[in-house]
């Protein structure tokens with residue numbers, strides 16, 4: 001135990017004495033999140049909009065006027081009917097369709113909620129997400145205006161009774177891989193890089209410099225050495241996770257709807273796997289470059305088969321089998337679930353179980369391979 | 376052949392110790408015995424196989440054939456016990472350049488299981504002995520080579536081992552630094568520590584109790600410097616070495 005403590009102290013001293021390293025650790029989450037945030041945060045303008053008005057009343061025309069009031073929504077030259085909605089969205093002539101069905105005005109006059117439909121092309125996810133958001137905003141304003149004008153509802157402001165109910169549907173990309181959806185993924189990547197890369201490099205560095213040989217003539221056991229080399233990066237990984245989460249919530253205004261405890265538990269299990277990858281890479285490599293490439297290989301595999309960019313369901317069957325041993329495949333849904341969907345433990349317990357299993361497997365493999373190297 | 380356990384005055388022993396790398400035999404069936412308290416010089420030209428042999432003695436490398444014993448314990452079976460009895464300073468000596476001088480000492484002390492207070496007192500004594508007291512807070516990377524070599528020695532022996540194996544501890548430094556290092560070696564030997572040291576400097580060979588000379592993986596001579604000079608009918612170890620290595 002004491003040996004491990006001295007190893008950890010030494011590692012931290014080295015990390016923070018290396019200013020480059022310290023900077024990387026502190027800056028990586030912010031820079032990566034910022035780059036991503038702004039890369040996806042394209043200006044919203046001229047969204048090609050088609051409005052299917054089947055009501056033909058002053059009320060429906062009022063809504064159309066509100067929609068086109070800003071230069072956000074541009075009338076699209078297209079013949080959209082309720083039957084060819086999906087076709088038109090797929091044809092690139094239209095980004096957004098607002099459907100005002102017959103009975104819109106009548107429902108309002110009877111103090112009922114009027115139904116409208118908003119349809120979006122989800123392939124350009126960030127535009128779709130934000131255009132949908134703006135449309136709902138306009139509908140909300142309409143709602144408020146209607147409530148204020150209503151003689152029946154003098155105190156309607158405080159009453160959350162809406163006069164318009166919108167049903168929003170995204171075609172082609174129903175999960176809406178938007179910024180909100182990407183950011184939890186970036187958080188996972190940051191944690192991966194800090195833990196897997198830095199562990200791998202830190203162990204191989206001792207090989208390169210020759211200090212590993214010196215350690216081998218001391219009474220240190222391989223397990224103690226592994227513990228001494230991984231604990232610092234486990235701690236750093238957790239700190240990074242906290243930073244990145246705070247940044248996502250405070251700066252990008254992501255909701256964090258799940259439990260913090262579940263977040264840290266998931267991260268702990270996930271980091272157990274990534275640290276094992278780092279240790280394994282360091283065992284099979286002689287130089288820091290080799291270790292980098294080995295970790296890089298795992299990272300690329302991990303990202304491609306995690307559902308980070310492509311939905312897993314769309315992958316060929318044999319690739320799907322490959323995804324089952326990918327820890328990111330389980331950690332990503334945990335993060336997305338906790339950030340965006342407010343999931344509880346029983347919604348995602350199987351992800352935790354999978355991560356735990358992988359953690360045990362990867363760690364055992366890393367320890368066995370590492371022992372072989374140092375003996 | 377006598378049992379190694381009964382020879383408890385023998386610190387290091389090798390029998391038919393051999394190491395091959397593929398077809399190449401780096402160490403070819405060497406035999407040697409080092410008495411406790413001796414300063415044993417392990418000489419040989421570049422590539423003779425000194426480092427390979429010394430690594431087998433420490434348990435860092437498995438022999439292809441033969442066996443080595445440290446204080447009667449076979450290295451192949453008692454690697455863990457042996458680690459507490461030897462101190463090893465590798466040719467590529469192993470300090471953390473990005474740690475301060477005292478941090479290196481503290482780390483190795485901690486690794487050898489010394490308590491915090493033991494480390495503190497031992498480090499102070501060690502720094503004084505190594506004549507590094509004023510460099511306590513210096514970053515190791517900034518130390519001159521000769522000072523680094525002394526620090527590396529200090530880091531290899533926080534557990535006061537009975538046997539110290541040094542692989543070219545003084546290569547590349549000036550005569551004053553070498554003198555200082557050898558003063559330390561004498562000090563340690565006087566207190567009963569066995570020293571096993573490889574070197575290229577023939578004046579250093581003169582200081583040894585006994586020396587062996589290795590050529591192409593084989594030990595071709597092993598005796599006191601005086602006896603070797605007599606055998607080869609020359610006056611310096613330099614000439615002994617040249618005669619044996621060139622023949």
Ligand SMILES: Nc1ncnc2c1ncn2[C@@H]1O[C@H](COP(=O)(O)OP(=O)(O)OP(=O)(O)O)[C@@H](O)[C@H]1O
Pocket residue numbers: 396401419420421422423424425426427428466
């Ligand atoms: N791991 C290895 N794989 C292959 N060959 C090796 C290995 N280690 C050493 N050798 C070879 O064994 C021979 C002896 O090397 P060794 O390092 O023991 O020599 P040395 O006497 O210590 O030389 P020097 O004075 O240069 O330190 C050299 O020819 C070297 O190339």
Ligand SMILES: [Mg+2]
Pocket residue numbers: 425426427466542
């Ligand atoms: Mg050598």
